[in-house]
Amino acid sequence: MHQEYDYIIIGAGSAGCVVATRLLQAKAGRVLVLEAGTRDHSMFHQIPATVVKVFQQKSWSYMTTPQQHCNQREMILAQGKVLGGGSSVNGMVYCRGQRQDYDLWASEWGCDGWSYQDVLPFFKKAENNESLSDEFHGQNGMLPVSENRYRHPLTLACIRASQEMGMTYVNDLNGWDQAGVGFYQTTTQRGERASTAQTYLKSVRHDPHLTVITGALVHKIETQAQQATSVIYSLDGKPPVTINVKKEVILSAGAIGSPKVLLLSGIGPKQHLEELGIECIQDLPVGENFHDHLHMSVNATLTTQNSLLGEDQGFKAVRHFLQWRFTRSGLLTSNILEGGGFLDTINLGRPDVQFHFLPVLDNFDNTPGEKSAAQQHGLTIKVGHVQPKARGSLRLKSRDPNELPIIDPNYLGHQEDIDANIRAVQAGLRLLQQPALKAIVKEVIEPANIEPEDIAGIDQWMRQNIKTVYHPAGSCKMGNSPQDSVTEQNLKVHGFDNLRVVDCSICPQVPSGNTNAIAIMIGERGADFILNQMG
Structure with missing residues (x-):
């Protein structure tokens, strides 16, 4: 060398x-x-x-x-x-x-x-x-x-519900105007x-x-x-x-x-x-x-029993792998975060909140010791503010050089971040109330028993559940x-x-x-x- x-x-x-x-x-x-x-x-x-x-x-x-x-x-x-x-x-x-x-x-x-x-x-x-x-x-x-090759029915339901809530369906979330809902293009x-x-x-x-x-x-x-x-x-x-x-x-x-x-x-x-x-x-x-950026997972269990739960186990997992291995198609080509959108919650003139739709209950990056998601069929709407003001x-x-640095991001250290993330949760809860999702939602489990108008309840839940989007x-x-x-x-x-x-x-x-x-x-x-x- x-x-x-x-x-x-x-x-x-x-x-x-x-x-x-x-x-x-x-x-x-x-x-x-x-x-x-x-x-x-x-x-x-x-x-x-x-x-x-x-x-x-x-x-x-x-x-x-x-x-x-x-x-x-x-x-x-x-x-x-x-x-x-x-x-x-x-x-x-x-x-x-x-x-x-x-x-x-x-x-x-x-x-x-x-x-x-x-x-x-x-x-x-x-x-x-x-x-x-x-x-x-x-x-x-x-x-x-690339475009998504695999589109889960629950992602489609979230996209329909977003339109029922007034969002526009778009094919390009990277054009002149970011606002709208659709399938994310992926680096695949x-x-x-x-x-x-x-x-x-x-x-x-x-x-x-x-x-x-x-x-x-x-x-x-x-x-x-x-x-x-x-x-x-x-x-x-x-x-x-x-x-x-x-x-x-x-x-x-x-x-x-x-x-x-x-x-x-x-x-x-x-x-x-x-x-x-x-x-x-x-x-x-x-x-x-x-x-x-921060996000929270708004979670609901489903009557349809068709989430990704269990698809990585046993015979199903083998079948998915063989399909991917030999045809590069099927479930394993999905990035899981197939769909999402951007919405303007306070008439800023540009979106301030982002959605990611997951056809499974999000249990991926909970901090050790914190509660894990229920092992049930469900879906997650990740919601979060995209213009953070707090600085750490x-x-x-x-x-x-072997020691990891001390990182203090000062999350939610600005009132605008608090207000905007509350609006993000409200939007996620309202999305679950739209006909396309209401028809299949059994129960909203995160945040449980909190209405979109309950700002104090959302605030309390948010501080315990918000996390990074990396x-x-x-x-x-x-x-x-x-x-x-x-x-x-x-x-x-x-x-x-x-x-x-x-x-x-x-x-x-x-x-x-x-x-x-x-x-x-x-x-x-x-x-x-x-x-x-x-x-």
Whole structure:
């Protein structure tokens, strides 16, 4: 292995794989990719419907601190720890957020080079959409975007009920207007998950200029004056290795991993670093502005007995697997979160609440010790606010790179987040009252015996049941000033010529919806900045 590379990329997730691929395609030099997780060999990474199993097995076991607005609960905040990162373990929903999100980045957050018209070309560049072909979509990219091949009758019932509640049925939740209900397009291809490891990175895996090291824990980035000079990492607890860099270090370790590496490298809030005995090289608000999407599961049992309960057991499981294995069709091609929608609950002029429909009772990510869902046939409507206002922080526990950071997202720490999530639950409860669902619902069990108008009851239930949708963002916010941001608009860390952050941690405000497509867009744009040396 070489001791010097042109580019070192830390993190082979949704964004990191994109950056590595584009640099190699452009013949920009030798590229080293350091990934803390394992390779994505397991068949569970290929099968869309085994999303739960793979997520539990291939994630960082991050937890939050006790959340003061959520009954002091400590919550799971797992993130992908495998080649492909989130794109290898997520729910495969292809969602870009709203055009207004990016226009607000420009007008309210000072990121005037990141308006919707600035980012749309990079969404399109990434996308290979099998059915949509208008001014908003691309067909020549490396990311397959597909229609659902399997549509569960309960998802169809939820979509009909949404229309009965006044929502418009739409085929495209990523066009000019996000409002409406329909089937999510997914990052799948021919019945298989299409992670950035299996699409982007796989296309260059035989390139002699690429080196990928898995199981690599990064200790720090070494810097001199305004230059990143080397990266120190270790494998399986062995002595640390130092690799020098000629051109750039690109940090794509996500909204938790990227700030952690910067802080270990002496880049971050001076007082925090000095408390830990780390010399502060650059005083920046690393780890501030941390925020995330939240959701709750509105659950109902059913008279129809046709949910996914039991489909992963015995003969049924064997039959589904054989169908997937030989025909790439059937239930196992489903991402489970097949349908959903976006609605405007207070006449904002754009949606503020998102639905995900599950044809099974959601029992996937309950925090250990909390109650588990009933083993009954049922359905779940995941509901949540998509424009969180509360801001939290990420800090190091110690100077030891093996220690997980201290994460305090400050969930529900803003009154608007409380009000909007209550409205989200109200919308979910009203959806269950529509004819298409009322006909098959036996009992609403979460929240039990609470009417949509019972705001106090919903508030109490919400604080005990709200949890992350695994969309952390903002912890290395981009902007124009080192006082209130970590990176410049070209994603270079303030004060450095050759160190960039390229992932969702740069988002000043997380866009409205699932974040994988956004991370990939940021990867495309970051690669473009690097190759064209903008700024």
